[in-house]
Amino acid sequence: MNVIVLLLIASISVAALFLAGFIWSVKSGQYKDEISPPTRILFDGDEMIDDSTKKSKD
DSSP, X not given: OHHHHHHHHHHHHHHHHHXXXXXXXXXXXXXXXXXXXXXXXXXXXXXOOOHHHHHHHO
């Protein structure tokens, strides 16, 4: 029974630390990114092959 109580206290403590870290990161602006969401669609990361250059090589 003592092990269950110890694990319960430890898990609640770890969860509280993660919650405090999340609240701190939100308050400090870690998730406030107003620049990249509109431009993320423009820079997909995949290189597109232009059809006009592909046809001229044939």
